[in-house]
Amino acid sequence: MKSKKNICVIGSGFSGISSATYLADKGHNVYVLEKNSKLGGRARQFISKEFTFDMGPSWYWMPDVFEKYFSDFDKEIKDYLTLKRLDPSYKVFFQDESIDIPANYEDLKDLFESIEEGSGEKLDLFLSQAEKKYKVGIQNLVYKPGLSIKEFIDKETLKGVLKLDIFKSMHSHIRKYFKNEKIIKLLEFPILFLGATPKNTPALYSLMNYADIKLGTWFPDGGMYKIVEAMVKLAEEKGVKFYTSEEVKKFSYSKKEISHVITSKKTYDTDYVICSGDYHHFDQNILEEKYRNYSSSYWDKRILAPSSLLFYIGLDKKLKNVSHHCLFFDKDFEKHAEEIYSTPRWPSEPLFYASFTSKTDTSVAPKNHENMFLLIPIAPDLEDNRIIRERYFELIISRLEKLTNQNIKDHIIYKKSYGIRDFKKDYHSFKGNAYGLANTLFQTAIYKPSIRNKKLKNLYFCGQLTVPGPGVPPSLISGNVVANELIRNID
Ligand SMILES: Cc1cc2nc3c(=O)[nH]c(=O)nc-3n(C[C@H](O)[C@H](O)[C@H](O)COP(=O)(O)OP(=O)(O)OC[C@H]3O[C@@H](n4cnc5c(N)ncnc54)[C@H](O)[C@@H]3O)c2cc1C
Numbered sequence: 346m347k348s349k350k351n352i353c354v355i356g357s358g359f360s361g362i363s364s365a366t367y368l369a370d371k372g373h374n375v376y377v378l379e380k381n382s383k384l385g386g387r388a389r390q391f392i393s394k395e396f397t398f399d400m401g402p403s404w405y406w407m408p409d410v411f412e413k414y415f416s417d418f419d420k421e422i423k424d425y426l427t428l429k430r431l432d433p434s435y436k437v438f439f440q441d442e443s444i445d446i447p448a449n450y451e452d453l454k455d456l457f458e459s460i461e462e463g464s465g466e467k468l469d470l471f472l473s474q475a476e477k478k479y480k481v482g483i484q485n486l487v488y489k490p491g492l493s494i495k496e497f498i499d500k501e502t503l504k505g506v507l508k509l510d511i512f513k514s515m516h517s518h519i520r521k522y523f524k525n526e527k528i529i530k531l532l533e534f535p536i537l538f539l540g541a542t543p544k545n546t547p548a549l550y551s552l553m554n555y556a557d558i559k560l561g562t563w564f565p566d567g568g569m570y571k572i573v574e575a576m577v578k579l580a581e582e583k584g585v586k587f588y589t590s591e592e593v594k595k596f597s598y599s600k601k602e603i604s605h606v607i608t609s610k611k612t613y614d615t616d617y618v619i620c621s622g623d624y625h626h627f628d629q630n631i632l633e634e635k636y637r638n639y640s641s642s643y644w645d646k647r648i649l650a651p652s653s654l655l656f657y658i659g660l661d662k663k664l665k666n667v668s669h670h671c672l673f674f675d676k677d678f679e680k681h682a683e684e685i686y687s688t689p690r691w692p693s694e695p696l697f698y699a700s701f702t703s704k705t706d707t708s709v710a711p712k713n714h715e716n717m718f719l720l721i722p723i724a725p726d727l728e729d730n731r732i733i734r735e736r737y738f739e740l741i742i743s744r745l746e747k748l749t750n751q752n753i754k755d756h757i758i759y760k761k762s763y764g765i766r767d768f769k770k771d772y773h774s775f776k777g778n779a780y781g782l783a784n785t786l787f788q789t790a791i792y793k794p795s796i797r798n799k800k801l802k803n804l805y806f807c808g809q810l811t812v813p814g815p816g817v818p819p820s821l822i823s824g825n826v827v828a829n830e831l832i833r834n835i836d
Contacts, residue, residue, distance in 0.1 A: 349373055350616040350835060353606045355593045358386025359817055360808040361621030362576045362585075363414065363824025364831075369583035370418060371832055377585060378608055380592035381771060384577055386622070387779070388817070390570035394759045396659040396716050397709040399570055401779070402817050403700045403718060404538070404670065405563040406556050409483070410818035411572070417825070418579060425575035427566040431705065434562040435670035437534075438748050439527055445668065446531070448561055461525035468558075471522045471532075474508075475555035481505030482552050487822050490830045491790040491812040492797065510548035511786065518548035530674050537722070540650020540783035540815055542682045547786050564669065564705050572817070595631060602803045617803045617835075619827055624794050624810035625775035636800045648788060650780035650815050651685050651722040652765050654729075654737055658717040659710065659759030664701065666749040671699045673741075675748060681722075689724030691733060697721045697741050714758075719745075725776035729765040738762070780816070781809030789814075796827050805831055 350373045354365045357379040369375040383389045387401035405411075408428070415422040422428070432448035447453050454465035485502040497506065510518060519532045533543045535553035565571040577587065590609075596618070597605040606613045620627040625644050628637050676694040684692040700718040703710035710716040721737055738760075746753050765777030782788050793812045798804035807827035809815040 348835075351614060352376075352617045352619065352831070353378060353613055353615040354619045354621055355606070355627070356386060356620065356622035356808065357381075357384040357577075357587060357589075358621060358808060359388065359573070359576070359820035360824040360827075361386070361619070362573070362580050363821045364619050364621060364807050364828045365585045365824075366418065366576065366580040366583055367825055367828030368831065369580065369585045371828075375585045376613070377580075377587045378591045378593055378606065378613075379587065379589045380609075380622075380773075382590045384587060384589060385570060385573035387772065388569055388573050390568060390573075391657075393657075393761070394659055395711045396657075396714070396759055397568055397702075398657040398716065398718060398761075399568045399702070400655075400657075400763065402569050403702070405565060405569065405572075405817075406538075406560065407818040408560060408563055410821055414576075414821050414825070415579070418583070420579060422575075425578065426571055428563045429566070429705070431562045431564055431669050433668055434557070435672060436668040437531060437672045438675050439530075440675045443666070443748070444527070444531075450558065453558060457528060461523060461528055464523055464525065464528055467522045471519075471551065472555055472558060475551040475553075476559065477505075478509055478549055479552035479555040481509060482549070486790065487813040487819070488826060489790070489812070490796050490826050491793055492795065492830075494791055497790070510551075513548040514544050515546045515548050515550055516543040518551060519543070530678060533678075534672060534674075538780075538816055540780050541648065541785050542686060545648075545686075545783070545785045547789070550784065562670065564702070566706060567708055568702060568706065569817075593631065596633075598633070598636070598801070601801060603801055615803075617805070617831055619805045619807060619831065621806075621808045621824070623773050623775050623778075623781075624806050624808065626773035627806070628794075630773070632798075632801075636798065636804075638795060638798055638800075644775065647794075648686075648783045648785055649725045649776055649778045650783045652725040652727070652768060652774075652777045653779045654721045654723055654734060654765075655763040656717075656719040656738055657759070657761045657763070658719065658757055660715040660717060660753065660756045661713075661758045662715065662756045663703075663713055664715050664717075664749065664753070665751060667699065667701050667704065669701060669704045671701070673697045673699065673744065673748065675744065685722060685724045689727065691727055691737075692721070692723065695721045695723070695737070695741070697744075699745065723765075725765070725778045727765060727777075729777070734762045734764060775810070782814065784814045796823075796830060802834075 354377045365375045433445035458465040489496045592609045596603045698720045703716040768774035768777040807823040813819045
């Protein structure tokens with residue numbers, strides 16, 4: 346190894362823990378500074394009235410990325426997490442019916458066939474192409490730092506890239522295969538993870554349909570926070586030190602480098618710094634103006650993934666007619682998308698998502714009780730107050746009761762809301778975004794905010810506002826990518 350360095354990682358979300366672990370594995374002295382009292386960033390967990398709530402991510406997709414992460418350190422994921430594949434993968438509510446999406450592929454094909462004749466076979470074709478995209482994407486695209494187009498100019502990548510449908514939209518790609526509106530909605534749903542509309546998302550991302558249908562939806566015993574705990578355990582085994590309730594306030598500089606990191610508690614010497622929290626905050630609020638990578642107008646032009654209004658609810662009874670993951674597509678998707686992206690405002694008739702982890706895991710709620718998480722995607726930076734939140738709560742609870750045919754309101758024994766104001770306060774989130782930047786074509790790879798600072802040679806960035814993008818698996822990858830780049834540049 347080259348000489349041992351002091352490396353400061355700011356932020357303990359997935360990307361921060363990932364980058365810290367890769368660097369400590371190479372023998373460096375790595376410490377993580379986290380402003381909140383708990384590790385995990387947007388994936389924190391809280392327990393109240395015996396209900397355990399994951400605060401952010403709830404879908405465990407792309408298990409191969411997690412397996413690779415642990416195997417990179419010669420570990421097996423099963424030694425850290427107990428995972429089960431959910432079946433049904435999820436349930437979708439339309440206006441006139443609800444449909445369980447089976448985990449078994451042949452059953453899913455039968456379901457498609459029962460909705461649209463011939464769609465089973467078309468699904469084979471659609472997914473064989475999606476599988477190729479997934480493999481090219483994982484092998485040749487996402488593990489790259491996105492610093493230069495040259496990274497993508499090798500024979501293998503180019504061969505793959507030509508088949509990737511980068512210039513076609515998901516909207517038209519899906520409609521080439523399928524006509525039925527319900528099937529189209531089912532296949533467009535994974536795009537919501539990317540934070541953009543099907544019209545603005547390259548057809549490359551049908552790879553997400555492969556992830557959904559073929560690789561499956563999983564859940565770790567104890568909740569998504571168990572992933573954070575597993576990663577922290579591995580990081581600590583490698584020697585990473587974590588410090589919580591310690592917010593980084595500023596840097597001091599010497600010879601075009603950051604020399605010290607100054608927190609709410611003390612000052613740290615450092616050789617290298619990785620900012621893994623919201624990129625915009627470090628670029629615009631922490632760095633001195635002359636060291637910023639971007640202008641405020643650059644940031645204002647970025648297309649953000651949506652924010653969300655969330656509710657964490659404890660119920661004193663078990664619910665019927667719901668599954669672990671439920672999607673409520675009983676209203677007009679286009680209209681809601683327009684109210685997020687084109688004319689940002691509080692949605693008139695929002696689609697929403699509900700998760701009932703106690704359907705799978707008895708440890709997250711008391712016996713005969715239910716744990717309910719509700720998420721309404723909304724435009725970033727909207728006005729957010731108690732009255733608005735309450736209005737939306739009433740609106741979706743009434744729909745939930747009607748669609749699942751039961752009384753819910755009278756059984757609420759715990760309730761907490763979380764929204765734009767909280768995202769800003771807890772994470773310094775730019776415009777209160779929940780999932781970072783949308784994965785549109787011109788916000789992909791080399792078009793993302795750069796993982797390197799152009800003026801300070803020891804400053805790097807990772808996380809959901811840079812490559813490869815939003816989501817838990819991309820955040821793990823982002824930490825890996827930035828660690829590799831930093832290691833390559835260590836003198
Ligand atoms: C409601 C919600 C639902 C989601 N659902 C899913 C899902 O189902 N599946 C999925 O794959 N992804 C999901 N995501 C996305 C996923 O959770 C994120 O992309 C991922 O967790 C981001 O990790 P990160 O490391 O980039 O950032 P973060 O998790 O935001 O971590 C950054 C950390 O930096 C800290 N920080 C910021 N500023 C400072 C400072 N000055 N000093 C010290 N520390 C600082 C913050 O406190 C934070 O802990 C969801 C996100 C949300 C919000």
